[in-house]
Amino acid sequence: MTDPISDMLTRVRNAISARHTKVDVPASRLKIEIARILKEEGYITNYSIKTTEGSNARTLRIFLRYGPKGESVITYIQRVSLPSRRVYVSSTEITKVLGGLGVNILSTSSGVMTGRQARKSKVGGEILCNVY
Numbered sequence: 001m002t003d004p005i006s007d008m009l010t011r012v013r014n015a016i017s018a019r020h021t022k023v024d025v026p027a028s029r030l031k032i033e034i035a036r037i038l039k040e041e042g043y044i045t046n047y048s049i050k051t052t053e054g055s056n057a058r059t060l061r062i063f064l065r066y067g068p069k070g071e072s073v074i075t076y077i078q079r080v081s082l083p084s085r086r087v088y089v090s091s092t093e094i095t096k097v098l099g100g101l102g103v104n105i106l107s108t109s110s111g112v113m114t115g116r117q118a119r120k121s122k123v124g125g126e127i128l129c130n131v132y
Contacts, residue, residue, distance in 0.1 A: 002083055003079070003082065003083050004026070004028060004030075004031065005030065005031070005034070005079060005128060006079045007025070008034070008060075009077050009078070009129060011024075011025055012062060012064070012074070012077060013077055015064060016064060016072045016074055019066075020064065021063065021064060022061055022062065022063045022064065023061070023062050023064065024059050024060070024061050024062075025059070025061075025062065026057070026059060026060070027049055027058035027059055030107070030112065031060055032047075032049065033111070034105055034112065034128065034129070035047040035060060035062055036112075037103070037105055037112065037114060038062075038131065041103050041114065041131075042065070042073065043065065043073050043074050043103075043131055044062055044063060044064055044065050044073075045063040045064065045065045046063045047060060047061060047062045047063065048060075048061045048063075049061075074131060074132075075132060076102070076130070076132050077129060077130070077131045078129060078130055079128070079129050080127040080128065080129055080130055081126050081127050081128055086126055087126065087127045088124065088125065088126050088127075089124050089125070089127060090124035091118055091119055091121075091122045091123055091124045093124070094106070094115045094118055094119050094124070094127075095115070096115070097115070097130050097131070097132055098132045101132055102130060102131055102132025103115065103116070103130070103131050103132070104127055104128075104129070104131075105127075105128045105129050105130075105131070106118050106124075106125040106126060106127055106128060107126045107128055108123045108124065108125030108126075109123060110123050112128070115127075
């Protein structure tokens with residue numbers, strides 16, 4: 001797999017379109033941090049990490065969130081920075097997603113954080129994805 005983050009976002013996107021309540025993704029520290037931010041921002045209900053017995057493989061289970069009428073909370077989730085084309089921004093160049101209604105997730109020297117947090121702490125980094 002050349003881009004595990006894109007794979008995670010695609011699995012989430014496919015699970016939402018199929019109206020699943022949860023989706024399993026191979027776990028990594030970066031994916032767990034992205035799931036943490038999605039939970040903090042209210043896009044997912046919860047997440048958990050499962051370890052398979054007999055091997056060191058970990059699985060990240062993401063519990064998706066839906067509205068009262070069954071509509072998905074996540075309407076758009078897309079990878080911005082690709083392995084072939086990285087997108088780096090300074091703290092002053094971080095744009096608001098959907099006029100501030102959405103979230104962009106950045107990988108910075110201070111860890112993985114939202115664009116709002118990165119602007120507040122005046123750090124730039126690589127834009128991983130946009131969500132709204």
